[in-house]
Amino acid sequence: MKYLSPVKRLEFVIQKLSSELQILRLKNEIETQVKSNLDTTQREYYLREQLKVIQEKLGDKDGMQSLVEEFKNKAKEKKFPQYVSKTVEREIDRMSKMQLASPEANVSRLYVEHILELPWTEKTKENTDLKKAEKILENDHYGLKDIKERIIEFLAVHINSGEDHSSIICFVGPPGVGKTSIAKSIARATGREYVRMSLGGIKDEAEIRGHRRTYIGAMSGRIINAMKQAKVINPLILLDEVDKLSKGYNGDPASALLEVLDREQNNNFNDHYLEIPYDLSNVLFICTANDVSAIPAPLRDRMEIINISGYTIDEKKNIAMRYLYPKQLKYSGLNKSKVKIDENVIEEIIDGYTREAGVRQLERMIEKICRRSVIKILEGKRKSVKVTKSNLEDFLGTRKFTREMKNKEPLVGVVRGLAWTSVGGVTIEVEAGTMKGTGKIELTGNMGDVMKESAKAALSYIRSNSNKFAIDSDFYKNTDIHIHIPEGAVPKDGPSAGITMATAMISALTGAKVRNDVAMTGEITITGRVLPIGGLKEKVMAAKMVGIDTIIVPSENEPQVKDIPEEIKENLEFIRASNMSDVLNTAVAEGENVWR
Secondary structure, three states: OOOOOHHHHHHHHHHHHHHHHHHHHHHHHHHHHHHHHHHHHHHHHHHHHHHHHHHHHHOOOOOHHHHHHHHHHHHHHOOOOHHHHHHHHHHHHHHHOOOOOOHHHHHHHHHHHHHHHOOOOOOOOOOOOHHHHHHHHHHHOOOOHHHHHHHHHHHHHHHHHOOOOOOEEEEEOOOOOOHHHHHHHHHHHHOOOEEEEEOOOOOEOHHHHOOOOOOOOOOOOHHHHHHHHHOOOOOEEEEEOHHHOOOEOEEOHHHHHHHHOOOOOHHHEEOOOOOOEEOOOOOEEEEEEOOHHHOOHHHHHOEEEEEOOOOOHHHHHHHHHHHHHHHHHHHOOOOOOOEEEOHHHHHHHHHHHOOOOOOHHHHHHHHHHHHHHHHHHHOOOOOOEEEOOOOHHHHHOOOOOOOOOOOOOOEEOEEEEEEEEOOEEEEEEEEEEEEEOOOOEEEEOOEOHHHHHHHHHHHHHHHHOOOOOOOOOOHHHHEEEEEEOOOOOOOEOOOOOHHHHHHHHHHHHHOOEEOOOEEEOOEEOOOOEEEOOOOHHHHHHHHHHOOOOEEEEEHHHHHHHHHOOHHHHOOOEEEEEOEHHHHHHHHEOOOOOOOO
């Protein structure tokens, strides 16, 4: 038999015993490991229970587990989109496995808190009453007809369609005309939450898009923070001073705004800190700027530009009497029976103490009157104060500005031009003089490069038409020309003084006098064509202030002339010029001739 041999039988037994021993050893190892794991689990459970009791005794309920439970309860209450719910659940699960004191736990805690504080579905009920919206806009601001109509149009479309399809509105205008306060009124009229975000001086892309969570002290960008402040997904966010953005070594914030202000993209706005898409399509964005040319072209293309020009004297008086005067009385604890200011006094303040397109300085002057009045009343000198033209200097000091008036008579080489500045329109006197020399042209008065180029273009036009004006054809060799614009400390630039400088030089070279009641604006080419300019309304207002009767404007600016309010155009004659012949026919004084 096979196993009758004792040796074979012993070998077989040894094999069996060895196999059994291995099985027993493995079983023992497994049991030991299981027991160890159970001991560890029990130990952790025991310690965790002890920690809870210690925390409760110490009044410290911010332990990790209690924090996790708190976050879970808050997440259940919030109505998250599905992709947000998954992100929050995953992050809370990670937190539950961390120690409270660890840096990673703090990063996760701040991230979850941030998501929980953000609005995802919460909305405010918007105003659907157009009459109510119109009333709010009328009560808050005087004039501004075009802007009010645009807001009512937006509301009407939104009410009719039930969806937001509005473009991004950008108010452009000089300081103090009420761009920021208009946005606040729009928020009231539409029933939206209002959040203002100043962009002036921002030069870091992370200010808009946020920082990556890998960085210490990372945080979300200003857009997401504005949404957290609003607490709803359909607020009105004002992006103030969008033209003051600057590019730094940390990226271009203007480029980061491209996604924010694009209706086709901002429903999936990606903030670097959140790392999940956020829907901005329900937000009504409004921007403000002083200079539209300072806004990058791609960003400007996403906006609907609405220009807010400076106020007329009549508009300033109405704004002062309806809004500024009552507002400052309230701030000073006064009423109209205590301090009396008439309209003629307001006009004197506008004329003698402020020089601006808006009403900010005017409000400061009214505030100063109220302060001085409070002192007089508290000192017991008077029970009430009446401000008149005769005692206005007692409140505001000596008159700061004298009204610039037109020249008393036509002069040679002196022409009144019109210019636009950041504070509205102004008139400038361009003076030209000639003297024997070697053909040099001197330009003084703090001119910019564009204005200097306009002077050179005007000179080339005169040289090519010297026979028409009976000017010595060699004048550019034996005559020096000096062009000066007074107020040399004030920088001046732009092409709109082209026809003014050309007229002044022709007058100086021919001796023909230029009418003192004429002002002009327009760009000149070397062939004598007159090209269109901007800021016409402000320029016309400035001309009327100095007593000008006739204004020469480029023919292509005819639509802008029609848009100017009739109260401004009253008693003014507009001459449309397409070339220098049209300009000179009007500007040269009667009896003078520059065509021989």
